[in-house]
Amino acid sequence: MALSPSLDSEIRRPRPRPARGIGRWLRHNLFADRLSICLTLLIGALLLYCLPPLVDWAIVKAVFRSDSAACRLAAGEGACWGVVAEKYPAILLGRYPPGEQWRAVFASALLLAAIVATCRWINAGKILIFGGLTAIFGAFALLRGGWAGLTVVDSSLWGGLPLTLLLAIVTVLGACPLAVLLALGRRSQLPVIRRACGGFIELVRAVPLVSVLLLVAFLLPLFLPAGSSIDVLWRVMIGLVLFAAAYLAEVLRGGLQSIPRGHLEAAAALGLSYWQTQIHVVLPQAIRATLPALMNNFISVIKETSLVTVVSLFELTGALNLALIGDVEWREFYVEAYLFVAAIYWLLCFSLSRYSQRLALRLRTDRSF
Amino acid sequence: MTTPIIQFKALNKWFDDYQVLRNIDLDIAAGERVVICGPSGSGKSTLIRCINGLEAYDEGELVVAGITVRPQEKVLEQVRARVGMVFQQFNLFPHLSVLDNLTLALRLVRKMPQGEAESLALGQLERVRIAEQANKYPLQLSGGQQQRVAIARALCLAPDILLFDEPTSALDPEMVKEVLDVMVELAGRGVTMLCVTHEMGFARAVADRVIFMDQGQIVEQGSPLRIFSAPENPRTQSFLAQILAH
Numbered sequence: 001m002a003l004s005p006s007l008d009s010e011i012r013r014p015r016p017r018p019a020r021g022i023g024r025w026l027r028h029n030l031f032a033d034r035l036s037i038c039l040t041l042l043i044g045a046l047l048l049y050c051l052p053p054l055v056d057w058a059i060v061k062a063v064f065r066s067d068s069a070a071c072r073l074a075a076g077e078g079a080c081w082g083v084v085a086e087k088y089p090a091i092l093l094g095r096y097p098p099g100e101q102w103r104a105v106f107a108s109a110l111l112l113a114a115i116v117a118t119c120r121w122i123n124a125g126k127i128l129i130f131g132g133l134t135a136i137f138g139a140f141a142l143l144r145g146g147w148a149g150l151t152v153v154d155s156s157l158w159g160g161l162p163l164t165l166l167l168a169i170v171t172v173l174g175a176c177p178l179a180v181l182l183a184l185g186r187r188s189q190l191p192v193i194r195r196a197c198g199g200f201i202e203l204v205r206a207v208p209l210v211s212v213l214l215l216v217a218f219l220l221p222l223f224l225p226a227g228s229s230i231d232v233l234w235r236v237m238i239g240l241v242l243f244a245a246a247y248l249a250e251v252l253r254g255g256l257q258s259i260p261r262g263h264l265e266a267a268a269a270l271g272l273s274y275w276q277t278q279i280h281v282v283l284p285q286a287i288r289a290t291l292p293a294l295m296n297n298f299i300s301v302i303k304e305t306s307l308v309t310v311v312s313l314f315e316l317t318g319a320l321n322l323a324l325i326g327d328v329e330w331r332e333f334y335v336e337a338y339l340f341v342a343a344i345y346w347l348l349c350f351s352l353s354r355y356s357q358r359l360a361l362r363l364r365t366d367r368s369f
Numbered sequence: 370m371t372t373p374i375i376q377f378k379a380l381n382k383w384f385d386d387y388q389v390l391r392n393i394d395l396d397i398a399a400g401e402r403v404v405i406c407g408p409s410g411s412g413k414s415t416l417i418r419c420i421n422g423l424e425a426y427d428e429g430e431l432v433v434a435g436i437t438v439r440p441q442e443k444v445l446e447q448v449r450a451r452v453g454m455v456f457q458q459f460n461l462f463p464h465l466s467v468l469d470n471l472t473l474a475l476r477l478v479r480k481m482p483q484g485e486a487e488s489l490a491l492g493q494l495e496r497v498r499i500a501e502q503a504n505k506y507p508l509q510l511s512g513g514q515q516q517r518v519a520i521a522r523a524l525c526l527a528p529d530i531l532l533f534d535e536p537t538s539a540l541d542p543e544m545v546k547e548v549l550d551v552m553v554e555l556a557g558r559g560v561t562m563l564c565v566t567h568e569m570g571f572a573r574a575v576a577d578r579v580i581f582m583d584q585g586q587i588v589e590q591g592s593p594l595r596i597f598s599a600p601e602n603p604r605t606q607s608f609l610a611q612i613l614a615h
């Protein structure tokens with residue numbers, strides 16, 4: 001039976017839409033079968049049991065004013081958000097000199113804007129790189145001062161959110177290219193390069209970050225020529241970059257291995273050089289293939305920056321400790337303060353994780369339209 | 370007689386201790402269309418991959434378009450500028466659109482401006498009758514369409530020599546024809562073609578010469594008419610009997 005093309009197109013009809021409605025949604029998502037009914041009821045009961053006391057503690061009986069006496073009265077029954085109201089400048093900005101704190105605020109805004117813009121216009125290429133680097137150097141210059149009448153603020157006084165953002169961004173930016181080189185090096189034809197890259201990766205992965213940080217902070221200066229002092233901040237950044245690069249390189253290696261040999265041969269047959277092949281054929285595919293894992297690592301980096309406290313750099317968690325430890329009036333309410341800091345981390349990491357999901361969807365090139 | 374565009378001179382190649390190519394002597398004239406066939410593992414792919422340096426040889430000499438092929442970057446660059454290749458598995462780059470697959474080498478290797486590269490690429494897509502798919506991604510196309518894109522990609526660089534390694538073997542039967550049609554059309558245009566294939570109809574229609582390989586050697590060669598109707602070598606005979614039995 002042969003259908004003419006015109007007849008064929010008349011037979012086509014739009015894809016039927018699934019029925020909607022809240023009842024349908026509930027049945028579909030919560031009460032689909034016996035197991036999900038049980039789970040729904042169980043979780044519902046748990047929520048009923050836990051939620052009211054939690055709301056009671058966090059909102060109803062909570063103290064929001066910066067009033068430590070009231071907090072003490074409510075202790076055990078209501079949260080003391082007053083500690084956040086009282087201490088947020090110290091938590092967010094650390095020991096940055098009080099009169100100059102607007103600079104730290106601006107620097108944070110610049111860094112956040114750089115992150116958001118990068119995510120928003122990931123395809124913008126050169127403009128993005130230029131804008132991003134400008135924002136980062138701008139943040140550095142603002143924090144550091146020493147120009148246009150701004151007093152110099154030593155990097156040991158930087159802290160809180162701007163420091164966390166700075167460390168995270170610099171680590172990711174520095175680690176990515178290094179990780180690419182390490183991952184490619186590990187697959188190099190030249191045994192020397194292959195061994196060196198492999199050895200470095202294995203070495204770094206075998207030690208905890210804390211020891212890397214202590215190493216760069218206290219041991220590295222002993223090997224540097226006397227008198228040449230690199231800021232501890234710089235040394236810590238180098239340590240973080242090296243550490244993150246080793247992990248990223250391992251992730252990327254998985255992506256590199258997933259690329260069929262035929263693609264390399266096709267690129268070679270077209271006359272592409274080694275680097276052209278890596279940059280235009282291999283890496284874009286490897287990065288796509290490992291995007292979720294890469295993002296996972298970036299999120300780890302954000303959280304790992306909290307370890308720099310061990311070498312007396314007071315990023316968010318460090319600044320929090322610093323703000324509370326010497327203050328008898330407020331220090332018993334550290335749980336609430338920690339929840340505040342945790343919320344900031346959560347906001348950063350959760351947004352990134354959502355973004356990575358969207359990006360992965362957008363980069364898919366195997367969907368059929 | 371003009372010098373051949375491809376000359377194999379007593380060429381030998383080993384994979385570790387296994388000799389894949391044994392004493393290959395072969396001249397191919399410019400514009401000649403050659404079909405290579407033979408049993409699996411006989412070294413057909415290895416033979417044509419030597420021509421654009423995807424495989425290095427150990428002994429003898431191979432001259433392509435006046436250049437002695439050697440595993441050196443500069444030499445390979447020159448050779449590959451003259452030789453295009455189409456693979457069994459298409460090997461399109463899945464993260465690039467069809468158009469970008471075609472323009473990549475034009476932009477990077479030939480340093481052609483984007484606009485010029487795109488109009489050239491669209492012309493080649495037209496030629497393989499697939500221009501309307503230019504902005505799709507390879508994995509959104511059927512196998513036959515992908516292979517035609519791969520042919521267009523090779524054509525973009527205007528090669529003097531085109532190598533095909535079993536271009537229709539990975540295709541569903543109903544798509545073989547659309548690819549062969551494109552190849553037949555190409556054959557009428559004077560480009561030197563070397564094609565590893567078991568498509569006997571194609572060989573009959575376009576080949577000037579059929580080469581039969583077995584165990585790393587060229588066992589027999591001649592016009593398709595002679596090879597298919599009166600093969601002399603017993604190995605050719607049994608191989609053809611098998612192929613034709615399908």
Ligand SMILES: Nc1ncnc2c1ncn2[C@@H]1O[C@H](COP(=O)(O)OP(=O)(O)OP(=O)(O)O)[C@@H](O)[C@H]1O
Pocket residue numbers: 384385389407408409410411412413414415416
């Ligand atoms: N990279 C390699 N390393 C080691 N041995 C190889 C390699 N590539 C091919 N061989 C071997 O060399 C021989 C010839 O391989 P080749 O791919 O040239 O055969 P072919 O004639 O193209 O076969 P087919 O019809 O299956 O594609 C085979 O025995 C194969 O196993």
Ligand SMILES: [Mg+2]
Pocket residue numbers: 413414415534535
């Ligand atoms: Mg083969």
